[in-house]
Amino acid sequence: MKGKGSAFKYGDNVDTDVIIPARYLNTSVHSELAKHCMEDIDADFAKNVKEGDIIVGEKNFGCGSSREHAPIAIKASGVSCVIAKSFARIFYRNSINIGLPILECPEACDNIESGDEVEVNFDTGKIKNLTKNMEFQGEAFPEFMQELIAAGGLAAYIKNKGDK
Amino acid sequence: MGMTMSQKLLAKKAGLKSVRAGQLIMADVDLVLGNDITAPVAIKEFDKFGKTDVFNKEKIALVPDHFAPNKDIKAAEQCNCMRQFARKNEITNYFEVGQMGVEHALLPEQGLVTAGDLIIGADSHTCTYGALGAFSTGVGSTDMACGMATGQAWFKVPTAIKFNLTNKFNKNVGGKDLILHIIGMIGVDGALYESMEFSGPGVKNLTIDDRFTVANMAIEAGGKNGIFPVDDIALEYLKAHGAKEPTIFEADSDAEYEKVYDIDLSTIKSTVSFPHLPENAKTFDQFDKINIHQVVIGSCTNGRLSDLRKAANILKGHKISSNVRCIVLPATQQIWKDAMHEGLFDIFIDAGCAVSTPTCGPCLGGHMGILAEGERAVSTTNRNFVGRMGHVKSEVYLAGPEVAAASAITGFITDPNTIEEN
Ligand code: SF4
Numbered sequence: 001m002k003g004k005g006s007a008f009k010y011g012d013n014v015d016t017d018v019i020i021p022a023r024y025l026n027t028s029v030h031s032e033l034a035k036h037c038m039e040d041i042d043a044d045f046a047k048n049v050k051e052g053d054i055i056v057g058e059k060n061f062g063c064g065s066s067r068e069h070a071p072i073a074i075k076a077s078g079v080s081c082v083i084a085k086s087f088a089r090i091f092y093r094n095s096i097n098i099g100l101p102i103l104e105c106p107e108a109c110d111n112i113e114s115g116d117e118v119e120v121n122f123d124t125g126k127i128k129n130l131t132k133n134m135e136f137q138g139e140a141f142p143e144f145m146q147e148l149i150a151a152g153g154l155a156a157y158i159k160n161k162g163d164k
Numbered sequence: 165m166g167m168t169m170s171q172k173l174l175a176k177k178a179g180l181k182s183v184r185a186g187q188l189i190m191a192d193v194d195l196v197l198g199n200d201i202t203a204p205v206a207i208k209e210f211d212k213f214g215k216t217d218v219f220n221k222e223k224i225a226l227v228p229d230h231f232a233p234n235k236d237i238k239a240a241e242q243c244n245c246m247r248q249f250a251r252k253n254e255i256t257n258y259f260e261v262g263q264m265g266v267e268h269a270l271l272p273e274q275g276l277v278t279a280g281d282l283i284i285g286a287d288s289h290t291c292t293y294g295a296l297g298a299f300s301t302g303v304g305s306t307d308m309a310c311g312m313a314t315g316q317a318w319f320k321v322p323t324a325i326k327f328n329l330t331n332k333f334n335k336n337v338g339g340k341d342l343i344l345h346i347i348g349m350i351g352v353d354g355a356l357y358e359s360m361e362f363s364g365p366g367v368k369n370l371t372i373d374d375r376f377t378v379a380n381m382a383i384e385a386g387g388k389n390g391i392f393p394v395d396d397i398a399l400e401y402l403k404a405h406g407a408k409e410p411t412i413f414e415a416d417s418d419a420e421y422e423k424v425y426d427i428d429l430s431t432i433k434s435t436v437s438f439p440h441l442p443e444n445a446k447t448f449d450q451f452d453k454i455n456i457h458q459v460v461i462g463s464c465t466n467g468r469l470s471d472l473r474k475a476a477n478i479l480k481g482h483k484i485s486s487n488v489r490c491i492v493l494p495a496t497q498q499i500w501k502d503a504m505h506e507g508l509f510d511i512f513i514d515a516g517c518a519v520s521t522p523t524c525g526p527c528l529g530g531h532m533g534i535l536a537e538g539e540r541a542v543s544t545t546n547r548n549f550v551g552r553m554g555h556v557k558s559e560v561y562l563a564g565p566e567v568a569a570a571s572a573i574t575g576f577i578t579d580p581n582t583i584e585e586n
Contacts, residue, residue: 027242028208060352
């Protein structure tokens with residue numbers, strides 16, 4: 001599986017309150033959440049993001065609340081992958097559980113700027129910055145997490161297993 | 165190699181003799197928690213499993229506390245979604261408005277948590293119950309759904325940081341100052357993926373409420389859980405609240421820790437975390453006068469009876485500044501009643517505070533005290549992220565109840581030791 005698109009670059013500690021502010025948590029409709037994704041740090045994100053685009057953060061991406069609405073909002077925006085130096089643990093769990101690919105790769109984060117064309121191979125963890133012609137090796141997912149993401153998340157994964 | 169307290173508990177719940185850091189395990193959970201924000205998402209996921217029943221209707225807790233009493237139509241619909249699910253599945257521990265309180269104060273109070281429990285909650289501050297020697301951690305809605313269906317959750321066994329506490333607090337200093345100090349020291353990702361294990365002779369000098377406050381904010385250092393040893397103080401609390409029989413886990417003497425910090429509690433000073441991260445912790449010798457517009461006393465961090473007592477003790481005989489709105493939110497109905505009978509409400513209301521029914525309310529910028537552009541609040545809550553309590557250009561300063569009450573009186577962030585006692 002691959003993801004390809006333009007990068008949206010942010011800094012350290014992007015928290016779930018800015019990914020999807022609490023004032024919009026009175027709904028859980030995915031498309032509604034996507035409309036307000038990243039609004040408090042990047043008011044134009046929802047307008048500019050295209051299918052396949054990639055979010056790149058620095059350290060502790062997704063810190064703060066356990067709201068699954070945060071990775072849902074990102075996924076529903078069309079984002080194919082989030083790359084960061086490190087992820088906050090609940091965000092990490094939630095992303096895997098809902099089938100949003102996320103990769104840790106400090107080197108890539110240092111060498112990707114907003115607007116760069118980036119391609120990510122989820123199976124191998126390889127990240128290419130096509131604009132700068134650079135390549136990085138992120139940590140590939142353990143097998144069970146790959147299966148989870150391929151199934152489209154934990155719910156589908158458990159159901160598939162139960163059906164077998 | 166020895167195991168930490170958290171590791172031993174996880175091994176037991178996974179049915180394994182031992183576990184090591186980094187290992188992926190499936191474990192049985194004792195309680196699955198959700199609230200009016202996270203449960204509706206989990207309920208949708210739950211329906212996808214195609215299962216008709218929850219794994220155990222007594223081991224699920226559903227608390228409408230965030231936007232309840234319903235702040236608007238959408239919130240009303242979310243609460244209703246949870247209510248209908250609770251009815252249909254005969255969930256024993258569903259707490260309707262009138263019984264509900266802020267979840268992390270409510271569950272221990274209702275005796276739903278005991279030492280040795282493994283608890284997941286679709287709320288990041290689920291880590292609070294570590295104060296009672298449980299392994300409890302925040303998860304997302306999908307994990308909650310899976311937990312409700314199967315009674316299990318996957319975990320990556322964490323490494324741990326040990327905080328060795330000695331001595332005791334000075335006057336007007338408490339659990340909140342300690343945890344803000346620790347987060348200031350190690351940073352908001354200082355304990356990322358790790359357990360924060362508290363130990364040492366100083367533990368006995370922390371009240372159970374101090375421990376709740378400290379464990380509550382483990383997540384603000386990125387921690388997976390925060391956990392305290394189970395001593396007489398914890399056992400007494402469990403007994404008084406009718407909790408199940410406790411199981412006590414102790415760290416092995418040769419357990420490995422990533423880091424060990426020694427903290428002398430008598431050196432901790434009143435601490436305030438500046439916007440927009442809990443790690444921006446400062447003491448009063450490190451900043452000048454900062455005017456404020458609002459004070460919030462409440463939340464799962466500091467909305468318990470002892471917190472209200474500390475605030476009332478400072479506010480007694482004083483009036484709050486005419487530039488400030490001070491909002492007091494007792495965390496549960498029981499706390500509300502106790503505070504009322506003790507006469508704390510007389511003190512608050514005579515001082516000019518508003519006293520609210522239990523709710524998360526302003527803590528997450530929901531309702532009951534939203535900030536306008538440019539406004540500043542001192543709050544006993546746990547997060548001061550951009551826009552957390554309202555407008556993106558508003559600011560939240562985190563502090564304990566003593567600092568919050570003192571600041572309400574003067575209108576600027578104030579050291580409680582400078583307020584005259586009545
Ligand atoms: S009081 Fe605040 S931090 Fe605690 S559960 Fe409610 S919203 Fe979350």
